[in-house]
Amino acid sequence: MYAVLRSPGEIVFGRGARRAVPALVAARGSRALIIADPFLADSVEIGELRTELEAAGLRSALFTDVVPELPVSAILSAVRAAADFEADIFIAIGGGSSIDTAKMAAVVVAHGGDVPDYYGEGNVPGPIAPIIAVPTTAGTGSEVTPVAVVTDPARESKIGVSSPYLIPAVAVCDPELTLSCPPSVTAASGADALSHAIESYTARKGEVGDLASSRVFMGASALTDLLGLEAIRCLAAGLAQAYRQPDDIQARSLTMFGSLLAGLAFGTAGTAAAHALQYPIGAITHTSHGVGVGLLLPHAMALNAPARQQELADVARAMGAGDKPVNELADAAPRLVRELMTQIGIPLSLEELGFPRDRLDWAAEQGTHAKRLADNNPVVLTVEAARAVLEAAYAGT
Ligand code: NAD
Structure with a gap:
């Protein structure tokens, strides 16, 4: 028999699982950049998360300029936000586009260069800052995968980046966050x-x-x-x-x-x-x-x-x-x-x-x-x- 599995270090699934995020962050970093889907920008969920992070003695900043299907320009905005804030951990909350934005921003922050340097398989040279991935859609699986999918205006088709370093440190799956999906x-x-x-x-x-x-x-x-x-x-x-x-x-x-x-x-x-x-x-x-x-x-x-x-x-x-x-x-x-x-x-x-x-x-x-x-x-x-x-x-x- 043959079996291999790659996965995050921790997976938390269940109604209300999002409340576990501050403790999971505290164990891994102290300055969290929250990369959130724009539909969450003024939401109760983000407000509660930031209050709980603060109560745990953690600093956070919020980036919500995520663009669906992930154009390279949106990744670069997230890179600037992470560098300005000196983030040492990412919380990605949203659909696959938000989680993939966090993955690619974390790669460029850690290793420099340009997004296209990492296209294809196995081109990320080493670890990136931990990502706590909190999906709000039930679909891409990006919260546990070694993949990010990017849209590059210089190419007609989308392009994948795959590396085991892209697997989020933790996946937090709370089905309540999908109730608002149309x-x-x-x-x-x-x-x-x-x-x-x-x-x-x-x-x-x-x-x-x-x-x-x-x-x-x-x-x-x-x-x-x-x-x-x-x-x-x-x-x-x-x-x-x-x-x-x-x-x-x-x-x-x-x-x-x-x-x-x-x-x-x-x-x-x-x-x-x-x-x-x-x-x-x-x-x-x-x-x-x-x-x-x-x-x-x-x-x-x-x-x-x-x-x-x-x-x-x-x-x-x-x-x-x-x-x-x-x-x-x-x-x-x-x-x-x-x-x-x-x-x-x-x-x-x-x-x-x-x-x-x-x-x-x-x-x-x-x-x-x-x-x-x-x-x-x-x-x-x-x-x-x-x-x-x-x-x-x-x-x-
Ligand atoms: P998405 O993140 O692009 O979001 C689609 C739309 O749904 C957006 O308008 C968003 O604002 C909205 N939305 C998300 N959650 C919502 C909620 N709870 N309530 C209301 N609106 C909500 O969609 P997706 O399907 O999750 O992700 C698609 C992207 O993921 C594509 O770029 C695709 O190529 C990529 N992808 C990545 C992987 C991977 O392993 N990394 C796998 C498959 C697909």
């Missing part, structure tokens, strides 16, 4: 989480030999499989209800727990074709990451079906398909995902998303350039295979 944010972030869970569960199988290389991702293993499958179960049970009934705390808790487990799974196992192909789709349509991966996921699953019958049967079972022969369950899995995407209002075709048909060849080519993700797909993602996935996704069939 249905569109619940849907896009939840679709992202389900894609993490399924793509990590069906990813290339890791091998002990991978550890000898400097690769950040290792592929699926016994530990990531456990986490990925349970994540699928939680998301299938909670996501549609959280979308329909935003104040249902039980559904919010299930969805956030699923997102956390999916983040742990893909933080080591990696994602694959749906993520690789979302980059060019997002670049052209300016639609959110979660919407793109959610739309592409059933089509990527269909591509992988010949190589992953048992895994897709497990996915279908985790989504409530009951006990049937493996081949029937594997056939049902992409359909079940599509049904869930329909229930949460994710568009079903690239045409509906506004993607121009004459850019499909370009998108297929670009998708295969995301080598880290394309190589992690269980079926080789050739340009032809990518084109077939995109063609099916364009038609929405």
Whole structure:
């Protein structure tokens, strides 16, 4: 058996978990820069946090100029705020964009240079200041992953930075913070989480030999499989209800727990074709990451079906398909995902998303350039295979 898992030193999950933050900060630093989503700028939550930090004898400053999808310019503003305040610890509170802003700001503060110096895999040379990550969406898993995703105006597609040094020191997941997510944010972030869970569960199988290389991702293993499958179960049970009934705390808790487990799974196992192909789709349509991966996921699953019958049967079972022969369950899995995407209002075709048909060849080519993700797909993602996935996704069939 083979198993590897990378994770934060501490994970705190549960209603009210945010109240643990001051004590967690006090154990690690004394001058905290809070990088918060703008929707939290004047919130009760930030007010309480700062009061409690002060009561614990800690200094804090607040940065709320986070920009969704993370343009490089917003990272540089956060770098200036951290340097001016002489922060020795970051509290990132918000969606994936806020947490990734804190990760990249901490990297530049610690190691200097420019954001592009760190693009790709394994290019962060050493530790960064501790980050206490407090997600307010249930989706990206950034609170536990070694990844940040950046938008660079000099490039057409978004670009990833991955390094084990980017894993936050602590993840604090409080489902109450997701109660204010409007249905569109619940849907896009939840679709992202389900894609993490399924793509990590069906990813290339890791091998002990991978550890000898400097690769950040290792592929699926016994530990990531456990986490990925349970994540699928939680998301299938909670996501549609959280979308329909935003104040249902039980559904919010299930969805956030699923997102956390999916983040742990893909933080080591990696994602694959749906993520690789979302980059060019997002670049052209300016639609959110979660919407793109959610739309592409059933089509990527269909591509992988010949190589992953048992895994897709497990996915279908985790989504409530009951006990049937493996081949029937594997056939049902992409359909079940599509049904869930329909229930949460994710568009079903690239045409509906506004993607121009004459850019499909370009998108297929670009998708295969995301080598880290394309190589992690269980079926080789050739340009032809990518084109077939995109063609099916364009038609929405
Ligand atoms: P986000 O952080 O971009 O936020 C989306 C919108 O939701 C924003 O307008 C924000 O203000 C709002 N919002 C967030 N929480 C809210 C709440 N509780 N109530 C009301 N509004 C709220 O969205 P996201 O999906 O969490 O993050 C997306 C980003 O994360 C993308 O840049 C994506 O590429 C990246 N990402 C990172 C990783 C990783 O491992 N680092 C993984 C997947 C995606």
